[in-house]
Amino acid sequence: xxxxxxxxxxxxxxxxxxxxxxxxxxxxxxxxxxxxxxxxxxxxxxxxxxxxxxxxxxxxxxxxxxxxxxxxxxxxxxxxxxxxxxxxxxxxxxxxxxxxxxxxxxxxxxxxxxxxxxxxxxxxxxxxxxxxxxxxxxxxxxxxxxxxxxxxxxxxxxxxxxxxxxxxxxxxxxxxxxxxxxxxxxxxxxxxxxxxxxxxxxxxxxxxxxxxxxxxxxxxxxxxxxxxxxxxxxxxxxxxxxxxxxxxxxxxxxxxxxxxxxxxxxxxxxxxxxxxxxxxxxxxxxxxxxxxxxxxxxxxxxxxxxxxxxxxxxxxxxxxxxxxxxxxxxxxxxxxxxxxxxxxxxxxxxxxxxxxxxxxxxxxxxxxxxxxxxxxxxxxxxxxxxxxxxxxxxxxxxxxxxxxxxxxxxxxxxxxxxxxxxxxxxxxxxxxxxxxxxxxxxxxxxxxxxxxxxxxxxxxxxxxxxxxxxxxxxxxxxxxxxxxxxxxxxxxxxxxxxxxxxxxxxxxxxxxxxxxxxxxxxxxxxxxxxxxxxxxxxx
Amino acid sequence: xxxxxxxxxxxxxxxxxxxxxxxxxxxxxxxxxxxxxxxxxxxxxxxxxxxxxxxxxxxxxxxxxxxxxxxxxxxxxxxxxxxxxxxxxxxxxxxxxxxxxxxxxxxxxxxxxxxxxxxxxxxxxxxxxxxxxxxxxxxxxxxxxxxxxxxxxxxxxxxxxxxxxxxxxxxxxxxxxxxxxxxxxxxxxxxxxxxxxxxxxxxxxxxxxxxxxxxxxxxxxxxxxxxxxxxxxxxxxxxxxxxxxxxxxxxxxxxxxxxxxxxxxxxxxxxxxxxxxxxxxxxxxxxxxxxxxxxxxxxxxxxx
Numbered sequence: 001x002x003x004x005x006x007x008x009x010x011x012x013x014x015x016x017x018x019x020x021x022x023x024x025x026x027x028x029x030x031x032x033x034x035x036x037x038x039x040x041x042x043x044x045x046x047x048x049x050x051x052x053x054x055x056x057x058x059x060x061x062x063x064x065x066x067x068x069x070x071x072x073x074x075x076x077x078x079x080x081x082x083x084x085x086x087x088x089x090x091x092x093x094x095x096x097x098x099x100x101x102x103x104x105x106x107x108x109x110x111x112x113x114x115x116x117x118x119x120x121x122x123x124x125x126x127x128x129x130x131x132x133x134x135x136x137x138x139x140x141x142x143x144x145x146x147x148x149x150x151x152x153x154x155x156x157x158x159x160x161x162x163x164x165x166x167x168x169x170x171x172x173x174x175x176x177x178x179x180x181x182x183x184x185x186x187x188x189x190x191x192x193x194x195x196x197x198x199x200x201x202x203x204x205x206x207x208x209x210x211x212x213x214x215x216x217x218x219x220x221x222x223x224x225x226x227x228x229x230x231x232x233x234x235x236x237x238x239x240x241x242x243x244x245x246x247x248x249x250x251x252x253x254x255x256x257x258x259x260x261x262x263x264x265x266x267x268x269x270x271x272x273x274x275x276x277x278x279x280x281x282x283x284x285x286x287x288x289x290x291x292x293x294x295x296x297x298x299x300x301x302x303x304x305x306x307x308x309x310x311x312x313x314x315x316x317x318x319x320x321x322x323x324x325x326x327x328x329x330x331x332x333x334x335x336x337x338x339x340x341x342x343x344x345x346x347x348x349x350x351x352x353x354x355x356x357x358x359x360x361x362x363x364x365x366x367x368x369x370x371x372x373x374x375x376x377x378x379x380x381x382x383x384x385x386x387x388x389x390x391x392x393x394x395x396x397x398x399x400x401x402x403x404x405x406x407x408x409x410x411x412x413x414x415x416x417x418x419x420x421x422x423x424x425x426x427x428x429x430x431x432x433x434x435x436x437x438x439x440x441x442x443x444x445x446x447x448x449x450x451x452x453x454x455x456x457x458x459x460x461x462x463x464x465x466x467x468x469x470x471x472x473x474x475x476x477x478x479x480x481x482x483x484x485x486x487x488x489x490x491x492x493x494x495x496x497x498x499x500x501x502x503x504x505x506x507x508x509x510x511x512x513x514x515x516x517x518x519x520x521x522x523x524x525x526x527x528x529x530x531x532x533x534x535x536x537x538x539x
Numbered sequence: 540x541x542x543x544x545x546x547x548x549x550x551x552x553x554x555x556x557x558x559x560x561x562x563x564x565x566x567x568x569x570x571x572x573x574x575x576x577x578x579x580x581x582x583x584x585x586x587x588x589x590x591x592x593x594x595x596x597x598x599x600x601x602x603x604x605x606x607x608x609x610x611x612x613x614x615x616x617x618x619x620x621x622x623x624x625x626x627x628x629x630x631x632x633x634x635x636x637x638x639x640x641x642x643x644x645x646x647x648x649x650x651x652x653x654x655x656x657x658x659x660x661x662x663x664x665x666x667x668x669x670x671x672x673x674x675x676x677x678x679x680x681x682x683x684x685x686x687x688x689x690x691x692x693x694x695x696x697x698x699x700x701x702x703x704x705x706x707x708x709x710x711x712x713x714x715x716x717x718x719x720x721x722x723x724x725x726x727x728x729x730x731x732x733x734x735x736x737x738x739x740x741x742x743x744x745x746x747x748x749x750x751x752x753x754x755x756x757x758x759x760x761x762x763x764x765x766x767x768x769x770x771x772x773x774x775x776x777x778x779x780x781x782x783x784x785x786x787x788x789x790x791x792x793x794x795x796x797x798x799x800x801x802x803x804x805x806x807x808x809x810x811x812x813x814x815x816x817x818x819x820x821x822x823x824x825x826x827x828x829x830x831x832x833x834x835x836x837x838x839x840x841x842x843x
Contacts, residue, residue: 038746060695068695089745093654094666097647097716104713105673108681108688115684329581332574344578346826350585353825357776357792358814361799362592365807371603373591403584464679467776471796493679497777500683508683515680523675 046083050076075099116512117285122505124268124281131282135253135270136224136242137217143241149229150191151237153206153213154198160209162218162229162237163192163200170195173218179229206234244278253278290513303479303486304495311491314397315462319455321402326409327447331439334417345414352407360471363400367472387473390488397489400472401462408458416450417443449536456529460522464493492518596815601808617812624806626813628787629794632704633773633817636790639708641769644715645761651716652723653749657735667724674717678710682781685710689782707782707790711772719764726760727753766824773821791817 053076060068082091118124152163154172161174163185170185170192185195194200206213213234220226220239227241243257253262253270262270262278269281294304329348333341351359366373367386375382386396420443428438469475475490475498484503486495492514500511595606599616621627654660655667678685686701689710693700700706734756735748743752754761776792783789789797795817798810 038744056695063694065691065695068691090654090658090660090663093650093658093749097651097720100647100709100712101670101673101716103688104685104710105676105678105681105717108678108684108713109673109676111684111688112676112681115687120687329577332577335571335574337571338574338578344582347582348578348585349825350589350822353822354589354818355774355792355821357774358592358795358818359588361795361810362588362814365595365603365606365799365805365810366588366591368603371607373607376604376607377609403588407585464677466679467792471776471800474800496680496683500686501781508687511683515683519676519680 042083046079049079053079071103112512112515115508116290116516117287118283118509119268119281119286119290120283120509120512121507123279124283124509126280126282128264128268128282131268131270131280132246132253133224134280135278136244136246137228139244139255140217140228140230140240140242141257142230142238143227146239149237149239150189150235151229151231152192152195153201153234154192154195155201155205156198160212160216161198162216162231163195163198164229164237165190165192172198173220173229175216175218178219178221210234286509290510291517293510294514294517299481299483303482306488307486307490307492307495310394310489311463314394314401314465314491315459317398318401318405318462318465319458321398322405322409322458323413323451323455325402325406326411327413329406329410330413330417334414345410348410349407351403352405352411356404357467357471359404360400360468363396363403364472367396367400388477390477393473393477393489397469397472401465401468404468405458405462412451412454413447416447419450420446445536449533452533452536453530456526456533459529460526463491463522464518465491466493466497469494470497492521592811592814592818595808595811598808598811601806603805603807606807606811617808618816620809621812621816624809625786626794626809626816629789629791629813630816632788633791636704636708636711636779637769637772640711640715640772641765643708643712644719644768645765647712647715648719648723648764649754649757649761650749651720652727653753655720655724656727657732657745657748657753670716670720678714679777682777685778686781701782702784702788703782704788707779710778710782711768711775715768719768722764723757723760726757730756763828766828770821770824 053072056072057069057076060066060072079095082088082095149164149166154161154163159174161172161177162179163170163172163182164179165171165187166179168187169181170187171179172182172185172192172195173179182195182197186193192200201209214232216230217240218229220228225242225245227239229237230240231237243255245254245256246252247254251264254260255262260272262272265271265277266284267281267286268284269277269279271277293300295301333344338344364387367375369375369383369385369388372386374386375384385392387393424442424446425438428442433441469489469491473487473489475485475487475494477489478485478487484495484499484507486498490498496511496514496518499507499514590609591606594609594611596617597610597613597615598606599612599614600606601617655663689699689701689706692706693703697703698705699709730753734752738748738752773790774792776796779790779793780796783793786794786797791813795810795813798806798813
């Protein structure tokens with residue numbers, strides 16, 4: 001960053017020297033017409049982006065990420081058009097930011113909306129074709145009476161593979177790559193001895209990587225129904241085939257060992273007539289089920305309702321308590337007769353300056369019932385369960401948030417109070433208004449005009465104050481008997497986190513639906529709040 | 540800018556009768572003195588937890604119980620132990636992430652603000668409204684989608700996927716346009732257009748006007764936006780925790796949480812030392828920014 005952070009009065013700043021002065025560094029991106037240094041910098045930058053995009057397209061095709069392919073093709077075309085066309089002038093400046101905005105804000109928001117209507121999560125995280133392949137692989141067994149292949153363990157850049165001899169031809173395959181014929185390999189007694197491009201592992205090396213070798217599964221062909229080659233001892237391989245066979249015409253999965261027929265259901269699983277389902281399943285659209293689930297699933301609805309109420313209570317009380325204390329202190333210190341106001345102010349904003357996540361962790365330690373500073377030192381060895389009793393934990397959360405939040409309100413209110421013109425107050429006093437009356441009828445309404453929008457923002461912020469809850473109590477004390485791990489102090493956003501990542505089975509669909517719910521609640525309340533605050537201005 | 544009384548020392552007792560309004564005795568207590576009592580009580584509340592962290596960081600015992608007597612022992616063991624527990628790697632990660640995020644935010648935000656402020660093009664108003672709407676869905680709500688997006692991106696560009704600092708930076712840069720653009724847009728509009736026009740007549744290109752004229756004149760807002768985005772990236776926990784899963788990639792926030800979250804075996808002294816190291820730069824930055832925050836509110840816009 002430049003050293004010129006000295007405060008300059010922007011409006012009256014002296015004009016810079018004429019821009020024809022050449023700059024020491026060539027970071028200026030120049031006109032398309034002008035083949036100067038800036039132009040070449042631009043060509044190099046665009047070329048780098050193009051190279052990256054082409055690389056990305058190729059590797060995205062390799063892993064069949066068609067969405068990424070399409071996006072990169074569009075980016076590639078737009079980049080070159082924007083930076084080499086004379087007509088896309090604003091685009092040159094907007095494009096970089098818009099790309100990031102599009103991918104990491106707009107796309108993720110839309111994607112959240114999409115996932116909310118699916119059962120995406122553990123056991124349902126891909127397409128039906130992937131699920132069929134995974135089920136077949138999981139249910140592989142050695143084919144009874146099948147031939148044994150003498151195999152050779154080979155490796156290439158740390159990746160293990162099997163080499164076998166079939167019909168006099170050496171074939172090599174790895175976990176990713178099905179068996180494929182290799183030219184120029186030598187074999188003796190049906191066992192490959194040398195494979196070009198691959199290192200043949202000796203006995204010691206095999207013993208060293210025994211686990212990886214025993215679990216290695218080399219597909220015979222691209223079709224998972226053909227089975228795979230596996231080994232138990234590193235020298236003999238057997239063909240394993242799946243007991244599950246998929247019938248594409250009927251769309252059913254049949255277990256050849258038991259004869260059970262599994263049919264796909266509308267929940268994205270293959271299900272037997274007796275109700276047992278095969279895992280994994282696949283991602284399907286479940287409509288509004290994720291949204292209604294929070295209210296209709298009896299094991300979730302109770303905790304969910306109390307979390308919803310607590311989220312509102314927490315957000316509203318956080319705003320009110322911090323604002324009340326902040327306003328009180330601002331009024332107290334708004335007297336010019338107090339000496340050392342600057343010192344007071346500097347010390348009072350310390351909790352605001354202290355990083356919030358650290359404060360929550362420090363308070364968590366201080367409030368520890370057994371060893372914490374509050375119980376042990378301040379209260380002389382009391383044993384108050386600050387963070388483990390449901391009610392006290394809520395009180396603690398609010399108090400800690402008060403400690404964290406009041407300095408901001410103090411600063412805001414101080415600023416607002418100082419901006420109230422003195423002549424208004426003077427005229428009120430001349431008209432005979434008492435001090436309390438001036439505060440109530442003049443100061444407070446004027447203050448609210450500038451502070452009210454910040455209160456709405458503060459509400460929205462606290463509604464999603466994940467790190468405070470997660471770090472201070474972790475949501476605890478926990479509810480009992482719920483399928484997701486949530487507790488009495490959990491707010492909606494920390495419940496989302498728990499559903500998505502910490503409740504054993506990851507349920508991205510349900511978590512996203514809750515996110516959308518939060519978005520709607522906060523959106524509606526903010527919209528209403530900002531409309532109300534605009535009305536304040538008109539008074 | 541707010542002008543405040545610039546006395547340096549707060550009066551410790553009622554004896555300080557050097558007030559310019561010269562009220563003394565009972566009346567001083569009733570009108571001014573009690574305010575000092577409120578102030579002192581509040582300062583104790585504010586400072587005590589901070590003193591506690593400082594004391595815990597200097598206590599070589601390193602447990603919660605051992606930290607309860609303030610400043611019982613003073614040693615720098617915890618600070619010297621930070622290195623072997625990998626704290627400085629986290630600090631380096633945080634520094635990289637926050638610096639790159641801040642610089643990227645400033646550059647992209649300034650470029651966008653320049654386009655909105657200086658060019659008149661089709662869809663300009665629409666894009667401004669769109670920007671405002673895009674901010675309605677905060678990234679904290681989309682963390683599940685961000686996680687899944689990075690999971691897929693990682694298959695194509697491993698360096699943009701999960702467990703990568705660059706991936707995290709890109710997520711933060713997604714929020715670069717938005718509030719910052721509006722802040723800068725307002726400020727850019729205060730730079731008179733005549734300056735650009737004069738330069739254009741002299742033969743300057745739009746890029747030269749941007750880099751050599753506009754950016755020089757709006758340095759204060761660039762500094763404010765840069766510092767704010769630095770601090771907010773530093774304080775972010777949720778997205779960093781979702782994206783970074785290996786200890787050697789942690790930022791300070793995720794790393795210190797991993798130390799403090801385990802109550803029984805928590806290396807409390809180490810955590811406290813790390814917290815002090817992490818907090819001091821941020822506190823200094825805030826002390827410096829304080830006048831901008833108050834001043835910005837009183838004048839109705841953030842002005843340098």
